[in-house]
Amino acid sequence: MGHGVPSSDTTRADEHVDARGTHLLTVDTVAGGDVVVVLSNAPDLLLAKRIAHVLVEEALVACATVGAPCLSMYRWNGRLEGADEIPLLFKTTRARVPALL
Secondary structure, eight states: OBTTBOOTTEEEEEEEEOTTOOEEEEEEETTSOEEEEEEEEESSHHHHHHHHHHHHHTTSOSEEEEOOOEEEEEEETTEEEEEEEEEEEEEEEGGGHHHHO
C-alpha cells in the first residue's frame, strides 16, 4: 500500500458499505496496527482536490489519492443511471473514520 502502511503482514480484511455508499476497507495487521482504506467519490475534480487537501492538512488521513474521472453506473428510482465522478481513496486509522463520515 505504501506510505508506511504494512501490506505483507496483513491478517484480515473486512469491507463495509455505509448508507451513503462510502466503502470502508479495514485491514488489521499482525503488528496490531489498525489501518482503514476509505473509498468515496466527488462530483468534480475541484471538489475532489479540496476534500483531499483538507483531510491531509487536518491529519484526518495519512494519504489521499485523487483518481482519474470515471463513469459510475447505478440504479436510482428503478432506473439505470450514470454520472461522471472522481474516485477518492483515503488511508487512515479506524479511530479517525467517524470524523470522515
